[in-house]
Amino acid sequence: MIMEFSLLSIVLFSITLYYVLWIVFIILRRNKTDDNEKLRYLPPGSFGWPFVGETLAYFRAAKRGVPEKFTVDRRNKYSSDVFKTSLHGEPMVLFPTPEGNKFIFSNENKLVKAWWPRNFVKVFDISQKTTIRDEATRMKKLMFPLLLKPNSLIKYVGIMDKATRDHMKTYWDGKEVIKAHELVKKYAFTIVCKLFLNIENPEIIAKIEEPIRHVNSGLNSLPINLPGTKLNRAIKSSKKIKEEIxxxxxxxxxxxxxxxxxxxxxxxxxxxxxxxxxxxxxNDSDIAKLLNGLLVGAYDTVSTTLVCIMSFLAELPDVYDKVFREQMKIANAKASGELLNWEDIQKMKYSWNVACEVLRLTPPSAGAFREVLTDFTYDGFLIPKGFKLHWNVYATHKNPKYFPEPEKFEPSRFEGNGPVPFSYVPFGGGPRMCPGNEYARVKILVFMHNVVKNFKWEKVFTNEKILRDPTLAPEKGLPIRLYSHEPQVI
Structure with missing residues (x-):
């Protein structure tokens, strides 16, 4: 009896398993048929190698100093302004045009939502219960007013100016040669700690800065979380920063x-x-989490732009002279020791055009990502739900169609009506435009005012390149020879 029951159980299990497998097979075949049907309507392109896709080619172009090559080569190869690829282990589509940028920015939370690579989610410990969209919305809601409200920005000008003067007096005055990249990063992070945390103690600042270097290194590394890997160090370092905050x-x-x-x-x-x-x-933990992301995001962005400005001004004496004249006109109108104010910042029009041209040629971020919420068509191609989109800054910034002679440094591009709408996007656009863009503008202009007012400089290595690996940095740290000059009436 027991034997018959066991035999019956085996038979019933086998029959059940057979039907389950058959149903799964039918579903998979149907899905595969549907997928094959969808594949016919995808944009042209290649998903590259298994797992890594075309990620290595993407970073290789950036490391060689020609990040735009990735998009240019594929647009030419496929004769299309839309193409598919695979980055960060995800099927991805690029719309490398101003129209594509506008489409992505204007369809936030309609057709697309915020998406970050796995490394970002792991490093910043985004809860499984909290979607990336929720996290981004909460960050924007809290940080936008603090960074953008007029009273804050007006108040920051004088604080930044004093901190910049103190920094240059301590680390620049009397020096013949300095490594600009190292000092500018120190300066930029000191300002961030002062404004965000009201911290000026160098020891406390160092405790936060050191792990941030590991975090930035791990964000764009291979997504392998094993002891000794860049990602593993980044995760541990992020926890240390959060604990200090x-x-x-x-x-x-x-x-x-x-x-x-x-x-x-x-x-x-x-x-x-x-x-x-x-x-x-x-609660304190959420505040620390918000500030952790903010500090990491602010660490390389503005300092990268400042060091690139110094590199270009060293190469372009005519541009330097125009910036110098504009800044000295402002300086000579002020009383001795009087700090910069909001009205002074608004007068720095040519200086800001110079900064904008630097941001066009060497944007601190190469772009960002979105996830497709529902199937839609764009330019006649199907973009399936779940695919990722990548808007790439260099795709338009270095395109001669929108910026004639794109390698030429020409601040006048930003006079009058300026560039073609959505072709210039160093801060993104739409609802997810970088909340710190106005803060960055003030910080950049305060630095430019102080550095040209006090110094002229030349590069030790005249042909030193600015490379992205994975963040922008000068090959040799941009050592420069400083030449002090006395403020003069213009």
């Missing part, structure tokens, strides 16, 4: 409770007074 936040909260600190003197203090949608105060 949590200590600062806890101390600041205690000071506010005991009325030892003045309200809203930095972004930490302002965040401590913010609330969730339910009215509850934001």
């Amino acid at each position: 949590e200590k600062i936040v806890a101390e600041r909260r205690a000071d506010l409770v005991e009325n030892k600190g003045s309200p809203a003197k930095d972004i930490v203090s302002e965040l401590l007074m913010e609330t969730y949608d339910n009215g509850q105060p934001i």
Whole structure:
């Protein structure tokens, strides 16, 4: 009886398994048929090698100093303004035109949503319960007012100017040769720590800065989280940064409770007074998480632009002279020791055109990614749900159709009506435009004012290149010879 029951169980199990496998086979075959049908309507292109796709070719072009080559080669090969590829292990489509940029930016949370490569999710510990869209929305809601409201920016000008003067007096004055990249990064991060955390202690700043270097290195590495890999170091370093920030936040909260600190003197203090949608105060861990991402994001972006500005001004004496005259006109109108103000920043029109041209040629970010929410067609091609999109800065910034003689440094491109809409996108666009773009403008112009007012310089290695590996940096750290000059009346 037992034997018959066992035999019956085996037979029933076999029959059930057979039908389950048959159903799975039918579904897979149907899906495969559907997928094959869809493949006919995809944009031209290649998914490259298994797992890595064309990621290595993408980074190889950037490392050689010609990041635009990746898109240019494929547009020419496929004779199309839309093409498919595979980056970061994901099927991806590029729309490398101003129209493509506009389409992506204007369809945020309609046809596409924010997406970051796996490394970003792991390093910044985005909860499985919280979507990337939710995380991005919360970050924007909290940080936009703190970085963009007029009172904050107006207040930051004087703080930045004083910090810049102090930095140059300590690290630049009296030096014959400096490594500009190293000092500019130190300067930029010191400003960030002052404004965001109200921290000026070099030891505390160093505790945060060192792990940030590992984080940036790991974000664009292979997505392998094993001991000793760049990604593993980045994850551990991100936790260290968050722990250090949590200590600062806890101390600041205690000071506010005991009325030892003045309200809203930095972004930490302002965040401590913010609330969730339910009215509850934001907890220390979430504040630390927000600031962790903000500090990492701010670490290389502005400093990269500043060091590139110094490189171009060293190569272009005529441009330097025009910037110098504009800045000295502002400096000579001020009383001795008087700091820059918001009105001064608005007068730096030529200097900002120079900075914009630097951002066109050497943008700190190569672009960003989106995930497709639902099937749609673009330019006659099917873009399937789940595919990723990549808007690439260099695709338009280096295209002669939108910027004639694209390798020529020409600040006048930004006079009058400026470039073709959506062709110039160093800060992105649409709802997800970088929230710190105005903050970056102020910081860049304050630095330009101080550096040209005090120095002229020349490159030690005249042919030194700026390469992306994975972030932009001068090959040899941009050593420069400094020549001090006295402020003069123009």
